[in-house]
Amino acid sequence: MAPKKIVGLLVGRENTFPGPFLEMVNQKGKADGITGELAVLGGTPELAEPYHAVLVDRISHEVPYYRAHLKSAVLMGAVVVNDPFWWEADEKFFECTLARKLGVAVPKTVVLPNKQYIPDIDHVRSLRNLQFPLDWEHIVSYTGLPAVLKPNTGGGWKDVFIVHTMEELITAYDQTGLKTMILQEFIDWDDYVRCICIGREHVMPIRYNPKAPFEARYQISQPVEGTLRDQAIKDARTLVEALGYDMDTVEFAIKGDVLYAIDFLNPAPDFDNFSIKEDSFRWVVDKMSDLVLAYARGEATPPWREEYRWWKYVKKTPVPNPVGT
Numbered sequence: 001m002a003p004k005k006i007v008g009l010l011v012g013r014e015n016t017f018p019g020p021f022l023e024m025v026n027q028k029g030k031a032d033g034i035t036g037e038l039a040v041l042g043g044t045p046e047l048a049e050p051y052h053a054v055l056v057d058r059i060s061h062e063v064p065y066y067r068a069h070l071k072s073a074v075l076m077g078a079v080v081v082n083d084p085f086w087w088e089a090d091e092k093f094f095e096c097t098l099a100r101k102l103g104v105a106v107p108k109t110v111v112l113p114n115k116q117y118i119p120d121i122d123h124v125r126s127l128r129n130l131q132f133p134l135d136w137e138h139i140v141s142y143t144g145l146p147a148v149l150k151p152n153t154g155g156g157w158k159d160v161f162i163v164h165t166m167e168e169l170i171t172a173y174d175q176t177g178l179k180t181m182i183l184q185e186f187i188d189w190d191d192y193v194r195c196i197c198i199g200r201e202h203v204m205p206i207r208y209n210p211k212a213p214f215e216a217r218y219q220i221s222q223p224v225e226g227t228l229r230d231q232a233i234k235d236a237r238t239l240v241e242a243l244g245y246d247m248d249t250v251e252f253a254i255k256g257d258v259l260y261a262i263d264f265l266n267p268a269p270d271f272d273n274f275s276i277k278e279d280s281f282r283w284v285v286d287k288m289s290d291l292v293l294a295y296a297r298g299e300a301t302p303p304w305r306e307e308y309r310w311w312k313y314v315k316k317t318p319v320p321n322p323v324g325t
Contacts, residue, residue, distance in 0.1 A: 006034075010056065011058050016272045017284070023036075028289055032296075032297055039055060053078060054080075057081065057082060071088075081295075136169065148160065159176065190254055195251075205229050206224065236252075247268075248266050
C-alpha cells in the first residue's frame with residue numbers, strides 16, 4: 001500500500017473556507033489514501049522530513065514562523081501553495097513593471113523612498129544615494145492628479161490614500177512612516193472586475209465594487225460577459241502564469257475599452273462564502289481541492305520547483321543524518 005499523503009491547511013481568522021475545503025479533499029482523495037487537515041506546526045528542525053505532501057498557505061504573511069517552515073518544507077520536497085519564496089519577494093511595483101513587459105495595462109506608477117527609517121539609519125551616510133528633497137512636481141507630472149498612494153506590499157485596502165492636490169499628497173506621504181509606498185495614476189473607472197484564479201488556469205471573473213461595504217463588493221447579480229470576460233480571463237492568466245501563483249485574485253479597473261490591472265498581489269485571496277457568495281465559493285472549493293490532490297498524487301509539478309538554483313543540487317543529494325544522531 002502506498003504511504004498515506006496529507007494535505008495541510010494553514011489559515012488565519014477565516015472560518016467558512018477551511019471546513020468545506022478539507023471535507024472535499026478527504027472525500028475526493030479517499031480512494032488514493034490522501035487526507036486533508038489543519039496543519040499543526042511548532043519547532044521545526046532543519047532536516048525535518050515533511051509531514052505534509054502539500055501545504056496550502058493562507059496566513060504566513062502574518063505569522064513569520066510559518067513562512068520559515070514552508071521554505072524549508074519546499075527544500076525537503078513538499079509542495080506549498082503559494083510559493084513561499086516568491087511571495088516573500090513579490091512587490092506591487094515589480095508587478096507593475098512585469099505587467100507592462102507582458103502587455104497588460106497598468107496605471108502609471110512610481111515607487112517612492114520611505115518617509116522614515118529605523119533609528120540606526122544615519123540620514124547623512126546611510127541615505128547618501130537618495131535624492132533629497134524629492135522632486136514631487138516631476139513625479140506628479142508622470143502619474144497625474146488625482147493619484148493613489150498605497151503600500152508597495154500588503155493588501156486589504158489598508159493605508160490607501162486618494163490624493164487630489166500636491167498638498168494632500170505630501171500630507172498623506174508624511175503619515176506613511178516606515179512603509180515603502182507607490183504613487184499610482186488614478187483610474188476613474190467605468191466598471192470593475194475581480195478575477196479569482198486557481199491553478200494558473202481556472203479564472204472566474206466577477207463584477208466587483210471596491211467602494212461598497214466589504215460583504216457587498218462582489219456583484220454576483222451582474223455577470224461579466226462577452227469581450228470583457230474574455231479579456232479579463234486572458235490578462236489574468238497571463239499575470240498568474242508569469243507570477244506562478246496557484247491561488248490569487250486579479251483586479252481590473254475598466255476605463256473605456258482598457259482593462260487596467262490594479263491589484264494582483266493577492267496570494268491569500270478572500271475565499272469566504274459570505275463575500276464571494278455561494279456559487280463562487282463552491283467553485284473555489286472544487287478547483288482548490290482538485291489542485292492540491294493533483295499535487296499530492298504527483299500528477300502536477302509546481303511551476304517554480306525546477307527554477308530554484310538550490311533545487312538542482314539538493315534533489316539528487318542524499319539527506320545526511322543530523323549531527324549527534
